[in-house]
Amino acid sequence: MTPLLEVDDLHVSFATPRGAVRAVQGVSLSLEQGTTLGIVGESGSGKTVLSRAIMGLLPRHSATQTGSVRYQGNEILNAPNDELRQLWGTHIAMVFQDPMTSLNPVLRIGRQITETLRIHLDLTKSEAKETALSLLMQVGIPSPVERFNAYPGQLSGGMRQRVMIAIALACAPNLLMADEPTTGLDVTVQAQILDLLSTLQHERQMAMILVTHDLGVVATRADEIIVMYAGNVVERAPTNVLFTQMSMPYTEALLGSMPRISYPSHTRLLSIDGRPPDLLSPPAGCPFAPRCPYAQGKCHREKPTLVEGAVPGHSYACWFPLPIREKAATS
Amino acid sequence: MSDQITPPAIAATATAAADEPEEELTTKSLGLFFWICVGWITLVIVMALIADLLPLPDPNIGNFNGSQNAGPGWGHLLGTDDLYRDIFSRLIFGARVSLVVGFGGTGLGLILGGIPAMVSAYRRGRVDTLLNTTSYVVLAFPAIVAVIAIVTFWGHALWKITLVIGIAGAPLIFRVIRASTLSYATRDFVLAAKALGASDRRILAREILPNIMPTVVSFGLIAVATIIVLEGSLSFLGLSVSPPTPSWGNMLNEGSSLLTGAKGQTNPWLVIFPASAMFLLLFSLNVVADKLRSHFDVTEIKL
Amino acid sequence: MGRYIAKRVVLLIIIIFFVSVASFFLVHLLPGNPVDTILGPNATPANTLIVNHELGLDKPLWEQYFIWISHVFQGNLGQSYTTHQTTSNIIGQSFPIDVELIIGSQLLAFAVAFPMAMSASRRPNGLFDQVANSTTFGMLALPPFVIAPVLVLLFAVHWHVFPGPASYVPLTQNLWTNLHAILLPSIVLAMGSIVVYFRLLRNDLIATLQEDFITMARSKGLTDRRIMWRHALRPSSVSLLASAGVTIGSLIAGTFVVELLLQMPGLGYQLIFSVNQDDYTVVQGITLVVAVAIVLINFLFDFLFTVVDPRIARE
Numbered sequence: 001m002t003p004l005l006e007v008d009d010l011h012v013s014f015a016t017p018r019g020a021v022r023a024v025q026g027v028s029l030s031l032e033q034g035t036t037l038g039i040v041g042e043s044g045s046g047k048t049v050l051s052r053a054i055m056g057l058l059p060r061h062s063a064t065q066t067g068s069v070r071y072q073g074n075e076i077l078n079a080p081n082d083e084l085r086q087l088w089g090t091h092i093a094m095v096f097q098d099p100m101t102s103l104n105p106v107l108r109i110g111r112q113i114t115e116t117l118r119i120h121l122d123l124t125k126s127e128a129k130e131t132a133l134s135l136l137m138q139v140g141i142p143s144p145v146e147r148f149n150a151y152p153g154q155l156s157g158g159m160r161q162r163v164m165i166a167i168a169l170a171c172a173p174n175l176l177m178a179d180e181p182t183t184g185l186d187v188t189v190q191a192q193i194l195d196l197l198s199t200l201q202h203e204r205q206m207a208m209i210l211v212t213h214d215l216g217v218v219a220t221r222a223d224e225i226i227v228m229y230a231g232n233v234v235e236r237a238p239t240n241v242l243f244t245q246m247s248m249p250y251t252e253a254l255l256g257s258m259p260r261i262s263y264p265s266h267t268r269l270l271s272i273d274g275r276p277p278d279l280l281s282p283p284a285g286c287p288f289a290p291r292c293p294y295a296q297g298k299c300h301r302e303k304p305t306l307v308e309g310a311v312p313g314h315s316y317a318c319w320f321p322l323p324i325r326e327k328a329a330t331s
Numbered sequence: 332m333s334d335q336i337t338p339p340a341i342a343a344t345a346t347a348a349a350d351e352p353e354e355e356l357t358t359k360s361l362g363l364f365f366w367i368c369v370g371w372i373t374l375v376i377v378m379a380l381i382a383d384l385l386p387l388p389d390p391n392i393g394n395f396n397g398s399q400n401a402g403p404g405w406g407h408l409l410g411t412d413d414l415y416r417d418i419f420s421r422l423i424f425g426a427r428v429s430l431v432v433g434f435g436g437t438g439l440g441l442i443l444g445g446i447p448a449m450v451s452a453y454r455r456g457r458v459d460t461l462l463n464t465t466s467y468v469v470l471a472f473p474a475i476v477a478v479i480a481i482v483t484f485w486g487h488a489l490w491k492i493t494l495v496i497g498i499a500g501a502p503l504i505f506r507v508i509r510a511s512t513l514s515y516a517t518r519d520f521v522l523a524a525k526a527l528g529a530s531d532r533r534i535l536a537r538e539i540l541p542n543i544m545p546t547v548v549s550f551g552l553i554a555v556a557t558i559i560v561l562e563g564s565l566s567f568l569g570l571s572v573s574p575p576t577p578s579w580g581n582m583l584n585e586g587s588s589l590l591t592g593a594k595g596q597t598n599p600w601l602v603i604f605p606a607s608a609m610f611l612l613l614f615s616l617n618v619v620a621d622k623l624r625s626h627f628d629v630t631e632i633k634l
Numbered sequence: 635m636g637r638y639i640a641k642r643v644v645l646l647i648i649i650i651f652f653v654s655v656a657s658f659f660l661v662h663l664l665p666g667n668p669v670d671t672i673l674g675p676n677a678t679p680a681n682t683l684i685v686n687h688e689l690g691l692d693k694p695l696w697e698q699y700f701i702w703i704s705h706v707f708q709g710n711l712g713q714s715y716t717t718h719q720t721t722s723n724i725i726g727q728s729f730p731i732d733v734e735l736i737i738g739s740q741l742l743a744f745a746v747a748f749p750m751a752m753s754a755s756r757r758p759n760g761l762f763d764q765v766a767n768s769t770t771f772g773m774l775a776l777p778p779f780v781i782a783p784v785l786v787l788l789f790a791v792h793w794h795v796f797p798g799p800a801s802y803v804p805l806t807q808n809l810w811t812n813l814h815a816i817l818l819p820s821i822v823l824a825m826g827s828i829v830v831y832f833r834l835l836r837n838d839l840i841a842t843l844q845e846d847f848i849t850m851a852r853s854k855g856l857t858d859r860r861i862m863w864r865h866a867l868r869p870s871s872v873s874l875l876a877s878a879g880v881t882i883g884s885l886i887a888g889t890f891v892v893e894l895l896l897q898m899p900g901l902g903y904q905l906i907f908s909v910n911q912d913d914y915t916v917v918q919g920i921t922l923v924v925a926v927a928i929v930l931i932n933f934l935f936d937f938l939f940t941v942v943d944p945r946i947a948r949e
Contacts, residue, residue: 057853061757081858089855096853101846106868106943115864116854151944167854471649471929472656475888476905476921480660483909560777564891567779568906580779587783587895599791602783613775621771 002073004207005031005054005175010067010077012046012053021279023049025231026067033174036201036208038218038239040254041228044276047211048097050228051177053077054209055092056084071175089116093168095197097180099160103152109136110148113167120171135166140196158189162196169200176201179211194221215254219243224313227251230276230287233306237314247309247321250288286319294320365622368615375612379426387420391575400589400598410600412582413589414575418600421577422608428571428578429612432493433559437504437551439497444504445547449535451505452512463509466502474499475561479570487573492565496558504554511546515539545627552620556613563609579605638940646933650926654706657922658699661914702918711919716911721919724904729923731900734805734812735892736885738820740878743827751832752862755839763836770829778891782822786895789818800897819892827881831874838870845869872943879935883928 012024024046031037041047052058054069056076069077071087096102104112113135114128123131129148136144139162152160161181168176178197182190198221201208210218218225218239225242227235227250235248246252253272274291277283283290289299296319304317378385388394388407393415401410409418451459481495515521516539524534565571566580574581586601669685686692690701705712711721750770754763789795796818797811805812842848843866851865890902897903901920908916 052849055853057849085855085857087855088853094850094853096846096850098846102850104847104851104865104869105945107865115856119860120855153945164850167850468649468652471925471932472653473884473886473921473924473928475884475890476924477656477660479890479905480909480917480921484912556775560779563777564779568890568894570906570909583779583783587786599787602787606780606784609777609780610772610775613777613780614772617771617774 002070003030004033004072005029006068006070007054008068008070010050010053010065010069012049012058012063012065014062015064016280019280020064022282023231023279024053025282027226027228027233029226029233029236031175031207031209033207034201034205035223036198036210036218036221038222038225039209039211039228040213040215040218040225042213042254042272042276044230044279045228046231046279047213047228048179051094051179051209051211055088055094055177056081057094089173090120090171091173092175092177093171093173094177094179095161095164095168095181098184099157099164100184102164103160105152107151108148109150109152109155109163113163113170116167116170131170132166135170136163138200139163139166139169140192141166157185158193161185161189161193165193165196165200169204172204174207176206176208177211178208180213181210182212182217190217197221214258215251216258227254230282231279232287232317234288234318235316236306237309237311237316241309241311241314245309245311245314245323247314247316247323248288248318249292249294249322252322253291286317296320361622361626365619368618371611371615372619375426376430378423379430382423382427385423387423388417390416390420390424390577392416400601402600409604410598412585412601413598418582418604421582422579422604425577425579425582425605426608426612428489428566428576428580429559429562429609431489432496432562432571433555435493436496436500436558436562437554439493440500440504440554441508441547441551443498444501445508448505448508449512449539449543452509453516453531453535453539455516462505466505469502470506475564478561479565479568482565482570487571489572492562492571496561500554500558504550507550508543508547511543512539515542545623549620549624549627552616552623556616556620559609559613559616579609583609639937642933642936646929649929653925653929654703654922655699657918657925658702659695660921661918662695662698706922711922712915714908714913714916716913721916724916725901725920725923728899728901728904730804731802731893731898732886732889732902734816735819735823735889735898735900736882738816739823739827739885740882742820742824743831746824747828747831747835750828751835751839752867754832754836755843756858756862758840766832766836770832773825773829776825778822778826778888779895781825782819782892782895785818785822799895802896802898815896815898819889819896819898822892823885823889827878830877830881834874834877835870838873839866842866842870868942872939875935875938875942879932883931886924886927886931 007027007029010024010027011022013020013022027046027050029037039047039050049058053063053065056069056079058065065077067077068075071091076084076087103109110129110132113132114123114125117123117128117131118125133144133148136147141147141159141162147155147159147163152163155163161184165181176197181197182193185193194217197208197210200206210222212218215225222239224238225236226233227242227248229250235242235246235251237245242251243255246255250272257271272291277287277290283300285298285300285302286292286295286304289295292299298319302319304319306315306317308315309321393399393411394417395415397406397415398411399415400413401407403410407417407419409422411417412421447462451462478495478499482492485491485495521534521538524538529537562571562578563580563583566578567584569581569584571580572578582605583602586598586605589598589601669682669689669691673681673685683692690698693701702712709722711725713720714724717724750766754760754766757763786798790798797815801811802815803811848861848865851861856865886901888902889900890906892898893900893903894906901924905917905920905924908914908920
């Protein structure tokens, strides 16, 4: 059976006055109906560009995309806008990073939800309104009848993100792309939104790509995790494997920079020194080498490729993955 | 917009684009077109200045033995009008009116509006609030009506027109310069100068003025163009300098009355030449102002 | 919302008061004497005193202002010294011409500027954008007194497409003749507005089209057309509306040139006429009406903003 979504060797670069910015460098992934893929990386890792490239939302005149993106077996990379528009909203939908700027500030909430319903599903005005109200209810918005006529500015951030989820789910898509859906929200609200997404996903048997900088967010919610760094996939594994057999020092570093309840108070969080490399002129070797505590000569010279690990489905791009290094240290 | 909400790669593109002019500022040239426009403005100014020295026929008295309403030709470069007067000569002398009122009115406006604006924005306090509110109220009043009324009752001498237009333009100039000064008045280098004990006058002249100069120059040139249009309209309505003194506006007026056959004759050249002269001067002023504005990265001023 | 309007109304009243004072004193403090106009050659010192008293000109200025303004509130703007028509009558006859010219020119300006800005903003710095930018930049250098004679020369004198001067008839008399006569001056007046509207809308549209909510709208599968009209246009029209308020205001008295050139007896035409006649009651009346109209239009547009962009009223 063909997977719902298959991405093969996807490259994305942006033309800038100073040269090409290679934001995504050869990413492959696949996703089955009903499963969740987590894409993790710090800002600038290319995860947002990747998600937008998969959807086909990047501006054509400045972004060059090569490789392959297949949805239900059909090639959609660089497909004409008219063709993509048939997928957008109805097959693939997106929840954006910032609920403050992603809703149109001058249109009422109701209009922004019913719009897609009326266009894609040909509903009448009253049918659309009814559906929209039930959607608002499903995403947990109290007194939806009043909210229906509100402007985005009259709602809190959490409420707006719920509205955005309602818009994304309006036409029952098969694949939901959630790009940092909780970044701008309070911690308590973050958990609510993520739980809401999981619940709705299971109810609807939807596939989901959850893009985040926070390993904790995907730890309990994703079936598989991809770790990105400087436009490259540096490690990918089923969730439980990743957390038990972590091989790439960057993944370890990401985990180390997360606060945990089990830590005694005043524990110093590990920070990753330095900055991600300049994507205009990436270094010759491993992109993480300049910041990697274990980096050796080879790391600076040659770029590691993704190799299969011991467990099926686990691969990493590292010359000296953690278990090997530990062995070297003990011997 | 914060970085947080912009997708990284797009943010990178944006920063790259924003960085570019900064790096190239020293080498970025204003372009040939800019210099052609500067050249044209200079040419018009020089011609108007030395008009008396040029071998031109008298602009006010026609040669009644010559030809009337002639087209362009060797005897009269751009032809003659219905009173046998040389159009080329009248255009050059007419430029004086536009230039004197345009640059004079702007200069006066800068003195009357600009200097108080700098002091007001620098000192703040009640006087600033008062002046600011006043400028709002004054700007609500239709300046053109006031200018027409005053000029008509007071007289049409060139200096009176310049004075009235300069005063009328002062509130607008006040607002622009005030806004520009405000953005510098609290910067660190101003505070540093204050801490070193520099006098207010010195800070305004040495620290703030050089920084707001790009705004003053590009906005000033737009003001010159705007005032030239205003004077031209007044001239066209017969409310500026009295005939026979030529101005491009009153030439256009005479040309139009000939056009429509009010005097039984037609002479399209008398419309075409002053209209072209006016267009080229205004166009050049606008181009120079606009290029300077983008060169010095001054935010667009809404007039 | 209520607070916003209340604040605006208070400001409106203050500005109208100042505008009325300015209209009154502007004309009063100027040289030129209505008594001389009325008496003409009969101006003996004795006669002058009598007329001065009749007109109330011997009272203190502030008292004269209050008499004048109380008359204004009763709808009495005085009477022309020369034609003996009431000022309200003169304004009543000429104002419709300006209203027609303003509506005509603004409809034209919007009809040109909107599609131009929308096409240009799709590909910033693309071919169409560059052509549109340079064209409007050229139009910036074509004020009415420059372009009007040229257009009259071409279209009325040379090709006879439009009627020449003095061909205006009121709307009620002959609709076709009226519209035909209005078109050329409307084109002239539209030029300036097109430049301003195009540049503002283009810049704002380009900024808006980069907003997250536009990407969001695309991801909903909306057509580009719908995104432009429903999602981008409204949040981008605020500065355009602001400048439309100012432009329309300035057009009320800014139609002098075309009105004089084409002999249309609008407000601008009447003002110049009365100014030349030293007819100061009429000048005072027209100044007041024009100024108040401008202030009211700006107020109306301030209010329109809140309808177009609900963010403004909340600030």
